[in-house]
Amino acid sequence: MKITSAEFTKSAFERAHWVGDGLPEISFLGRSNVGKSSLLNALLNRKGLARTSNTPGRTQSINFFLVNDRFYFADLPGYGYAKVSKTMRADWGKMAEEYLADRQELVLSIQLVDSRHSPTGLDRQLHEWMTVNEKPRIIVATKADKLSNNELAKNLRVIEKELPGARVIAFSSQTGRGRDAVWGEIEAAVNKSK
DSSP states (O other), X not given: XXXXXXXEEXXXXXXXXXXXXXXXXXXXXXXXXXXXXXXXXXXXXOSSXXXXXXXXXXXXXXXXXEETTTEEEEEOOOBOOTTXXXXXXXXXXXXHHHHHHHOTTEEEEEEEEETTSOOOHHHHHHHHHHHHTTOOEEEEXXXXXXXXXXXXXXXXXXXXXXXTTSEEEEOOTTTOTTHHHHHHHHHHHHHHTO
């Protein structure tokens, strides 16, 4: 996809702050430090649009980015980071679940997992929730450049087995691997919503 414009629109800490113009939305979900900001920046060919941080758990709101004036990327808070309070973790979970369950404009969810590791309990829990609630989604296995081809193939099989029923795409924000495949899924979801 040719990116003609991509801009940060707003951070929403509650439902009243979600964007309200009815355009299709693509959500990005994953553990803190799995590489969500890097994926967003790589997809949009912009270096600092989504802020990357060495401190996992920084995103505490849903951040909306308007792409090509046609659809939004919705970057949800990362889950599973131990150094934040239980109350804050519970609030994030509640906000994410409310968004995922109720959002009519949501046409595709992209769940990120680290290709170097087996999915965590929280990864599996989110996947099961999405399956039960019949939410359209793909799995993006990030940091694929950190593994040899053999290791990556082996780890992708593990991910497919533990998170069944969704397409798994190996991705590297460093090399661009998987970028076109992810864009293909996004374009198909946006076009289908019209």
